[in-house]
Amino acid sequence: MRKITIIGAGQSGLLMGIGLKKKGYDVTIITNRTGSEIYNGGVLSSQAMFNAALDIERDFGVNFWEDECPEIEGISLTVVAPDGSRPIDWAARLTTGSANSVDQRVKMPVWMAEFEKLGGKLVIDDVSLESLEDIARDCDLVMVASGKGDIGKMFERDAEKSTFDKPMRALGLTYVKNMKPRPDYSAVCFNIIPGVGEYFCFPALTTTGPCDIMVFEGIPGGEMDCWGGIASPEEHLEMSQTILNKFLPWEAERCTEIEMTDPNGKLAGRFPPTIRKPVGRLPSGKIVLGLADSICLNDPITGQGSNNATKCTEIFYNSILARGDLPFDEDWMQKTFDEFWDYAKYVVEWTNGFLLPPADHVLQILGVAGSHPETAQRIADAFNDPRDLFPWFMEPAAAAEYLKKIVN
Ligand SMILES: Cc1cc2nc3c(=O)[nH]c(=O)nc-3n(C[C@H](O)[C@H](O)[C@H](O)COP(=O)(O)OP(=O)(O)OC[C@H]3O[C@@H](n4cnc5c(N)ncnc54)[C@H](O)[C@@H]3O)c2cc1C
Missing domain, CATH: 3.50.50.60 (FAD/NAD(P)-binding domain)
Incomplete structure (x- = not known):
């Protein structure tokens, strides 16, 4: 043997x-x-x-947790403009089967x-x-x-x-209960705040039962690189809400009643x-x-x-x-x-x-996805298998060709 x-x-x-x-x-x-x-x-x-x-x-x-763990049925994607508006804002269901955490x-x-x-x-x-x-x-x-x-x-x-050769994001995780569900269907709600970082959240199963996980990806040195000196779960939760209030009021609205799942339901670090x-x-x-x-x-x-x-x-x-x-x-x-x-x-x-500022062709495709459900679909499903993003999403020339095809 x-x-x-x-x-x-x-x-x-x-x-x-x-x-x-x-x-x-x-x-x-x-x-x-x-x-x-x-x-x-x-x-x-x-x-x-x-x-x-x-x-x-x-x-x-x-x-072992298929029955207990909440399903994640889709992906939503929002890009925030400097004035706080949302020029890109769409959602698509995963057709490859639901995700979970x-x-x-x-x-x-x-x-x-x-x-x-x-x-x-x-x-x-x-x-x-x-x-x-x-x-x-x-x-x-x-x-x-x-x-x-x-x-x-x-x-x-x-x-x-x-x-x-260095950390590209300051990471923060907050496990919470009582987050209001998004309408229609559950999703990884992915928000990009150019120059600041990204925030996403989705339902999960933790030690105390179903919950939602808030993930903060702060650009080092930026306003979301904010976890230094925060020790207690209360401070961690407060900082999580402060960030949402400042940059993502529609996400903050879902979080008015949130509480930590448990005192250990938090993480901060970078690598x-x-x-x-x-x-x-x-x-x-x-x-x-x-x-x-x-x-x-x-x-x-x-x-x-x-x-x-x-x-x-x-x-x-x-x-x-x-x-x-x-x-x-x-x-x-x-x-x-x-x-x-x-x-x-x-x-x-x-x-x-x-992890780098989004390239123009990427922003263009993400924008088109808002009015072209098939594109949104394809981007969402790529979380299941990212190979499908190559080359039409990743390479400028292929992206231009793709956009030409779908616009005609
Ligand atoms: C903030 C954050 C958010 C994340 N979110 C996601 C997500 O949403 N989706 C996703 O797919 N992935 C996510 N990940 C990544 C995911 O958690 C890891 O990629 C995955 O756990 C890696 O599995 P692994 O088996 O390689 O290592 P791990 O699961 O990390 O296991 C490593 C094991 O090795 C043990 N170990 C380490 N050193 C030693 C030693 N010297 N001797 C003995 N044992 C040792 C550790 O205790 C641990 O048990 C996230 C990671 C972080 C940090």
């Missing part, structure tokens, strides 16, 4: 561990927090997942228990480079699925694939989006494979991280199964990553594009 160790019990590590256990592999997951520490700790993400990624969870048999504080402890129920070995330890040597000596394959954890820095930053080389070499010469965010870390602005982590897991999982008894050597690792990159490069380019 092939022996595989995974570092990190998050979206990718647990999904991989559960999948491999179900196929009879000898799997150990080493992670630095217990299920109860995660459940009782601060929020980690806003984790909106679209249907293609949810289908993978269904295939792995871990979609299960708080990782809810999900990960249950997946940890499921992994152990299947016979997986779960070890609580903060893995260091030194301990990784011991672990690697004893296994056929080690995967590092440590997300933003420091141990991921053992993978060399890929300067060619990484567009930025540079970074792509790393997938193969890590230990001082002994042994190699380990990076999985998901540890090697492909995106800003949350397009809500792709958990989706990407899930798609990465599926590709790596299939590659492990296809490898049979052959060694998990460097060539296999690189090819496995390359297959993932064939998909992820689109996610990364689109996400990074959002």
